[in-house]
Amino acid sequence: MGDLTMSRRSFVKTAAITGAAVAAFGTSTQSALADQTYPEVSGQDTVEVKTCCRGCGKMECGVKVIVQNGRAIRIEGDEGAWQSMGNCCTKSQSSIQAAYHPDRLHYPMKRTNPKGEEPGWVRISWDEAMETIIKNFAEITEKYGAESIACQVGTSRVWCMHSESILKNLLGTPNNIEAWQICKGPRHFATTMVSQFALSWMETIGRPRVYVQWAGASELSNYDTSCRTTVDCASRADYHISVDPRMANMGKEADYWQCLRPGTDGALALAWTNVIIENKLYDELYVKKWTNAPFLVCEDFDEEWMLENGFPTVRTDGSYWDVKTHLVKESDIKEGGSPFKFLVYDNNWEALKEQGVEHEYGAFTWFNADQEARIDNTGGFWEGENYSTTKAYEGHEAQQPNLLPGQTQGWLPDLLPFDPAIDPALEGEFEITLKDGRTVKVKPVWEHYKARAAEYNPEVASEITGIPADQIIEAATVYGTRLDPESGYGNGGIQYMLAQEHACNCVQNSRALDNLCGITGNMDTPGGMRGPTMVPIDGDLQGFSAWAPGASTPPAEIMEKQIGMERFPLLHWWQYWSDASTCWDAVLEGDPYPLKALWNESGNFMSQTNTARAWEALCNLEFMVDLNLWHAPSTDAADIILPVAHWIELNSPRASQGSEGAMGATVKCVQPPAEAKYDPEIVMDLARRMGVPWNNEEGNEWPDIEWQLADAIKLFSDEEWTYTEYEVKDGEVSFERKGTKLEDLTPKYKTWDEYVEAFQRDGWWQAKDVDPKQWGTYRRYQTGGFRARDRVWARLDYTAGNGIGDWKPGFFTPTMKQELWSTVMESHFPDKPEWFLPSWVEPPHGPKDGDRIKEYPLTATTGRRIPVYFHSEHRQLPWCRELWPVPRIEINPETAAEYGIEQGDWVWIESEWGKIREVADLYYGVDKDVVNLEHTWWYPELSQNAGHGIELSAVNNLIDHHAQDPHAGSSNLRAYQVKIYKATPENSPFNNPVPCGVDGVPIIHTSDDPRLKEWLPTYEGRE
Structure with a gap:
């Protein structure tokens, strides 16, 4: 490949496209905000409704919908929406044309002709539609089993995503086809495995000093920071690095363009890692204390030994699985020893011994990763450690340059040193005696990681990627060399995006990038990798899928039937999606069993798997329901079509899915057309008709949507949430629970209307201000904030039996560390040692064939x-x-x-x-x-x-x-x-x-x- 690098930017700010369009819609159980606030709007009177744009389903841009006489006539940027800087792109402004499009679906429809012919759609009532759906699903379940039904969902409209989740439970099926599998999901999959759920999100709005834009064009759209905010971030950064096989719109303004061959992202990430390690640009304290880099690896363990000396830990759904690892534990060297105590070699053991601090195992000390939910559990700390939550929070307000006026900096705790002053070895080879008497040689994980990165040194990576070796070295060095060493953290995270997920190495690519951000000191730091915004509201209706107590998650024996688990064993651990390709095989070939019916809620079969194969499968289903705004490719294969509301026609709480830290709402501005309904209301109605209670409250088993919306904001309170403070002295742990229990909180706003009124008056909240102890604080791996919530979704109290919300320092991984060496990967693939560390393989149908x-x-x-x-x-x-x-x-x-x-x-x-x-x-x-x-x-x-x-x-x-x-x-x-x-x-x-x-x-x-x-x-x- 040629030398396609470019130099410095002078980016021209894009101008908004202006325009207007109009309409008015029919009835709904909820009135639109403009109707509520201005019941007699007439003539040229207008009202501006602040809301959250979903014109692209991606970033949470704050916009204003201009409503006149009950009709939305224009959408414009909300300059008060600090997280999007008043951005209002072409897709947003064109949403008026979508809402008032002449082809919008208004009523439920049913097919009258066989599939493969013109459908012969006829209008039916909601009663007939729902009765037909329930009848067909029941018949298919009786004949083939509930697993013969699948649910399909698209991306990021949130109210459809979690409606689909609860529907899966209502139907009792383990099968769901999700765009998440090829979009964000692999990143979330990887980070959940080795650090924290969705820690792939970067605080771009935190203005990193070096902005690395990897595998995407976020100046146009992205799932976190995008458009105007991305342009501003890049233009203010000291350096901008673009990693892309195509010169993206903003790529021509970058300081460095790493023009790599498609599908070689993992090789380049490991090459950068090699440069960082060889030039000692890594954060040594973070690497030693917060990754498993110093943990010792014994390659002599066989699978039987690892199983015997392993330990149980939880999957993403809370069920248990067994960790089988080559990492040396106390249970490997001592009969009856703990399988949770991971050994490291202490370079400082002799000096500590002279000071009266003596390790139980001489030169070796340990970290206790016991995460079981027990009151007496002392896991989460090093041997003899001294720690206090109070001290962990000591620090100062961040001083990140270039933030927007009024943007909250956040609290930056000082990175705590080891206490006592152990010095875990990252390099070397040591001998250790196992409990069976064998003496074996062991090395720290870091030695193995160094060796793996060296396999992709810049010269090797240049041959793979097509980027000259000197340019790889220069870009990696710029990224890794701190511009402000006094800050105590790196130059910023890496905004790694979609493209690196699509060449059959997605999980390993994401691991390599996650680790690269970690070792350079950019985990949960200003401008670093912060993960999804944590707020006290249910910011994307995730809690919606937790309702319907009469329809809990299918039992384990049903979930084990999830399609794709046989081909992809890690889906046993992950459990959040069925494999789409295998689902279409199940329709067409009956393997592993027949799939006969589908509920499709915003799902797009064209986005993953072979389109022709997927279309053939849809046409061979016995029964299909499609929820849609209009006739689309999927509706042509459906038996029943249900009309849904557009984003300007509905209410939903909203918080940044990425790290922007914004909290607000999608607000109903106008009425939906005719009989179009809000997705959650459709699923709640289905539960009612199926006789499945939505709520445990007697007399309110099937609440209305206003109740659901109020429930989503009930934890937004002026009172401090419950949390746990730890005091650890010489390894002895004591703790105290403080704050108000969640069930005892007094809501700041008792109704959805009150919440919306405040939002209209005050605009978007900053999560750093709303929850200073959690989102307002950086380095949550040190304060316990990362473990304040469960490993994937909600923030919960720590009670015996659930093992979540314990507020201990660390990560939600089996080792409680950011895992360079993945215990999840080695436990599921003991015969694939090349996968224990991040690796790269050629795309299966690439140019090397x-x-x-x-x-x-x-x-x-x-x-x-x-x-x-x-x-x-x-x-x-x-x-x-x-x-x-x-x-x-x-x-x-x-x-x-x-x-x-x-x-x-x-x-x-x-x-x-x-x-x-x-x-x-x-x-x-x-x-x-x-x-x-x-x-x-x-x-x-x-x-x-x-x-x-x-x-x-x-x-x-x-x-x-x-x-x-x-x-x-x-x-x-x-x-x-x-x-x-x-x-x-x-x-x-x-x-x-x-x-x-x-x-x-x-x-x-x-x-x-x-x-x-x-x-x-x-x-x-x-x-």
Whole structure:
């Protein structure tokens, strides 16, 4: 690959696109805010409603919806929304066109014709729809078992995600297909395994001194900080490093562009790690105290020994599994010894002995990782440690430069040294005697980690990635060399995003990046990796899935039937999704058992697995329900369609899913059309009709949505939540519980309306101010804040039996440390030692396959962020489609010339598994051996095609259905080989290079197509 690096930025701030559109909607059990506050709005009177934009389902941008006469007429940025800086992008402003689109679904519909034919949709009542759904699910359950039903959900609208979660429990099935499997999920999977759930989120809004933008274009959209805030972050940083095989919009302004070959992220991350280690740029105290780097590895242990001397720990769902590890524990060297006490070699043991501090095992000391929920549990501390929660909080207000005016800095505790002053060895080889009398050699994890990183030194990584070795060294050194050593922390985290999840090495890539951030001192620090924002409200309705006490999580014997566990053993540990590819196999082949029915709530089958295979499976289901805003590809395979509300038509609590630390609300601005309903209300109604109580409160078994919303904010209180303070003296642990128990808290706002009134008046809350002990404090691994909540979701009291919320220092891993050496991985794959540490493998269908590249010489990447679209959304919005009417393939001009392709030509893209067409966009920002394709294209105008033309341009028609990450099951969506050639009348259906419907009518492919006007917003017909 060529030298494609670029230099310093002078980024021009993007201007908002302005516009207006209108409409009014029908009835609902809840009134819209504008109706509540201004019941007699008339003439030109307007009201501004502060709310949270979900135009892209990603970052929580604060916007104002302008409502006139009950109609939303405009969306604009909320300058008071500090976390998004008043951003209001094209997708946000176009949401008016979505809400008032003439093709919105208004009523439940049922199919009257067989699948494969025109559906013959007819309107039905909600009663008939729900009765039909319950009847069909019951019949299928009786005939095939509840596991023959699956639920599918899309991404990040939150009210649909957790509605789907509870529905799975209502139906008693273990199976759910989630976009999470290929989007954020692998990062969350990896960080839960080795550090903390979703610690992949970076506090970009904390303005890192060195901003590393890895595998994404967050200046356009992203799941945490994006758009205006990303541009501001990059422009204010001392250095901006872009890691991307394509020059992203902001890449040309970067100080360093690491233009890597698609699918080689893991190799580059390990190369950076090698540079950091060899130049001693790592945070030595953090590495020794808060990672398992000093823990000793014995390679002589066999699986039987490890099982005998292991220990039980909990999965993400709270059930237990056995840790089997090569890490040396007291149980390995002493009969009856603790399996939780991990041994390290203390370089300072002799000096300590002279001071009267003597270790039980001479030169070896231990860390106790006992996490069982017992009152007398002394786990969480080092041998003889002195610790106090009070001292752990001692520090000062952070002094991070470049924060926005009024943005809270947060409290930065000083990093505590070891007390007593042990010095765990990171390097060396030692002998230790096991309890069976054998003397074995052991090395610290760090020695193994160093060796693994050395396998990918810059010279080796250069051959893999295509980046010159000196540029790898320079970028890694800039990242690792602290600009302000006095701060006590690193230059910032790494905003690693979606692309590195898509080349069949996603979990290992994420581990490498998580560890890289950790060893450089960027875990839970200003501008570092902070994880999901923790607030006292249920900020994305996650608690919604905990309701319906009559429909608890299916029992273990049912959950063990979750589709995909046989192919991907770590799903036994993870348990949050079924494997999508295997689910479609179950439909078509009955393996491992038949899958017969599907509830699809915002799910997009085009986004993961092979699109053609997934579509075939949908068409072969016995029964399918689709919840949607309008007719989409999935509705064409459904038997029942249920109309849902748009984001300006509903209420939902909202907090930043990433590390921005904002807390607010999505507020109902206008009424939904006709009989469209809010997703949670649909599922709550289904529970009622099934006779499953939603609530344990007698007389209120099926509460209304106002009750649910009030419940989501009830823990927002002026009183301090319960927490635990520890005092540890010479290893003896005492503790005191303080604060108010959750059940005794007095809500700050008793109703949802009160909460919304405060939000309209005061705007977005800063979580650092709302919860200073938790989100307002950095280094929570030291204060106990990381373990104040359970390992994945909610903040809970610590009580005997649940093992969560104990407020002990450390992480939620089996060792209570950030794990460079993964005990989860080695326990599940004892025969795969290469996986115990982060590793990298070539993409399965990449350019290193000599035979394949003869036929398919170009490497395809995809998933770029498009300013006007969100994955498959908005193709029918006139503003958006006018600006971006067709899918584009980016080709280096030199490559295009070789193939006789010019700007604007339609191009065939073909792989071993399928072919599609997209329009050539000649761009020097991709390497000559790489093409960049756009994803999830369909054509709303092709109603004559079953699937609305998904076969024409949807990029995942090109992928191998079973090329997947071996751990999370994520599909091989990038870094595979294709060939291209110009589309001509001679090689195109209907003699037309432009894709056409089955009747020969071409798609909308120009900005002046008159069909765009048919999609303009309409006010009428909403009753």
